[in-house]
Amino acid sequence: MAQLNNGVAANVTQKQPLWLLAEVTYRCPLHCAFCYNPTDYDKHTKNELSTEQWINALRDARKMGAIQLGISGGEPLLRDDIEEIVAEAHKLGYYSNLITSGVGLTEKRIQAFKECGLDHIQLSMHDVTEDISNFITNTRTFELKKKVAAMIKAHGYPMVLNVVIHRFNIDQVGKILEMAEALGADYVELANTQYYGWSLVNRDQLMPTREQLNRAEAATNAFRERVGNKMKVFFVVPDYFSDRPKKCMNGWGEVFMIVTANGDVLPCHSARVLPGMEFPNVRENGLEWAWKESPAFTKYRGKDWMKEPCRSCDEQDNDLGGCRCQSYILSGDAEMADPVCTKSPNRHLIDEALLSSQNPLVREQPIIFRTDKNSKKYVEGDKERVEQFHALP
Amino acid sequence: MENNIQYSNIYAIALHHRFQWEEAQQSYVILFPEGMVKLHGGAGEILKRLDGKASVGDIVVELKAAFPDAEGIEADILGMFDLAVSKAWLRKVN
Numbered sequence: 001m002a003q004l005n006n007g008v009a010a011n012v013t014q015k016q017p018l019w020l021l022a023e024v025t026y027r028c029p030l031h032c033a034f035c036y037n038p039t040d041y042d043k044h045t046k047n048e049l050s051t052e053q054w055i056n057a058l059r060d061a062r063k064m065g066a067i068q069l070g071i072s073g074g075e076p077l078l079r080d081d082i083e084e085i086v087a088e089a090h091k092l093g094y095y096s097n098l099i100t101s102g103v104g105l106t107e108k109r110i111q112a113f114k115e116c117g118l119d120h121i122q123l124s125m126h127d128v129t130e131d132i133s134n135f136i137t138n139t140r141t142f143e144l145k146k147k148v149a150a151m152i153k154a155h156g157y158p159m160v161l162n163v164v165i166h167r168f169n170i171d172q173v174g175k176i177l178e179m180a181e182a183l184g185a186d187y188v189e190l191a192n193t194q195y196y197g198w199s200l201v202n203r204d205q206l207m208p209t210r211e212q213l214n215r216a217e218a219a220t221n222a223f224r225e226r227v228g229n230k231m232k233v234f235f236v237v238p239d240y241f242s243d244r245p246k247k248c249m250n251g252w253g254e255v256f257m258i259v260t261a262n263g264d265v266l267p268c269h270s271a272r273v274l275p276g277m278e279f280p281n282v283r284e285n286g287l288e289w290a291w292k293e294s295p296a297f298t299k300y301r302g303k304d305w306m307k308e309p310c311r312s313c314d315e316q317d318n319d320l321g322g323c324r325c326q327s328y329i330l331s332g333d334a335e336m337a338d339p340v341c342t343k344s345p346n347r348h349l350i351d352e353a354l355l356s357s358q359n360p361l362v363r364e365q366p367i368i369f370r371t372d373k374n375s376k377k378y379v380e381g382d383k384e385r386v387e388q389f390h391a392l393p
Numbered sequence: 394m395e396n397n398i399q400y401s402n403i404y405a406i407a408l409h410h411r412f413q414w415e416e417a418q419q420s421y422v423i424l425f426p427e428g429m430v431k432l433h434g435g436a437g438e439i440l441k442r443l444d445g446k447a448s449v450g451d452i453v454v455e456l457k458a459a460f461p462d463a464e465g466i467e468a469d470i471l472g473m474f475d476l477a478v479s480k481a482w483l484r485k486v487n
Binding site: 016018063064065067068093095097119120122157158160186187189229234 | 408409411413415417418422424425426427428429481
């Protein structure tokens with residue numbers, strides 16, 4: 001590998017891809033305005049890996065130590081071979097998780113999942129009101145999701161709810177948690193929107209105010225105090241409101257590996273936005289080479305790539321400089337300190353974004369939903385605002 | 394001790410949690426939604442003895458016999474049960 005003579009490299013090659021995320025398709029019946037999927041996903045929808053290719057990828061990753069498996073998308077249930085993939089995952093000893101919108105989860109399929117050893121199902125919910133839920137997903141799926149939640153519970157699965165939080169539902173956090181409790185949730189992740197892909201396009205419309213965020217956090221803490229141990233609530237703080245960056249993916253090529261619908265192997269969900277990178281693909285490359293030696297995985301692993309202010313920063317081990325994708329999409333420089341950091345020369349980009357999201361003229365521009373039609377426009381390079389939906393329901 | 398671990402108590406791995414040996418990590422792990430705990434030697438030795446019948450006392454006796462040279466092993470075992478119950482990795486059977 002490129003950094004053979006450097007003591008760090010010898011050490012980092014011991015890292016194992018403990019978490020494998022299989023983004024099996026980018027097709028999705030929902031059109032969520034906050035989706036982190038690439039805006040040009042449409043070009044990745046035609047050449048999905050076959051069942052056999054997925055099974056081979058699972059086998060290879062398991063040999064390398066992968067153990068937590070997320071099956072995601074898009075909507076994974078749009079493929080009819082998920083049962084087959086799950087059965088193989090179970091045989092291999094994975095702890096497997098189906099990450100779904102619930103659309104397409106029938107009694108017959110959930111029964112099959114139970115039989116073939118799926119460990120849990122993570123369901124996305126969006127709000128307590130039908131209006132907001134249907135609005136932000138640009139579908140009529142609210143009632144369906146509630147039915148699916150009951151079905152998950154009835155089949156003895158742990159109920160894991162994921163709720164993406166944004167300006168349209170953040171004031172409802174207390175009620176959302178009560179809904180989760182009523183549905184019998186065991187785990188709830190309140191995932192404040194991070195801004196990549198479609199959510200970056202809609203950032204001004206989705207970003208809450210700091211006051212809203214503080215209230216939501218207080219409501220979450222009050223709920224935790226009341227409910228105690230029986231429900232675990234994770235509140236994922238949006239990094240724009242922080243002064244230090246997150247240790248993105250727990251470090252580049254440290255524990256996470258993603259295989260995308262078309263077989264690309266990525267160290268994080270949005271890595272394909274980075275310029276001049278060539279990612280391995282399971283059709284041509286072994287996963288072991290991809291993880292240990294490919295230029296894409298070694299490029300930002302560890303700390304050798306850092307420049308000032310990260311290079312001499314005494315906090316470099318805490319956050320590894322933050323997120324390479326965020327730095328690139330906001331500043332054009334993938335190797336600079338994450339703009340979230342107040343030590344970064346680019347912090348003003350975050351402050352300006354916070355300000356612009358509070359500008360009533362900017363924030364009420366139309367939302368761009370994640371649709372095939374809109375994605376095709378991105379593929380064609382047309383970055384104009386294309387849909388005339390208004391931001392308010 | 395926060396959880397009042399008694400010698401007569403019987404524990405099992407909590408619902409929705411899975412305990413298994415991981416070859417790649419050369420250790421036992423507990424798996425659950427969104428998480429994993431890697432167990433160092435002694436902790437794995439304790440949890441692998443949870444068969445739904447063995448009480449805390451049984452496990453203490455068995456481990457003392459298996460590791461006669463380990464000093465203070467009894468306190469370590471009780472401490473591990475206490476931690477595992479606090480973290481909700483275990484549920485009480487009896």
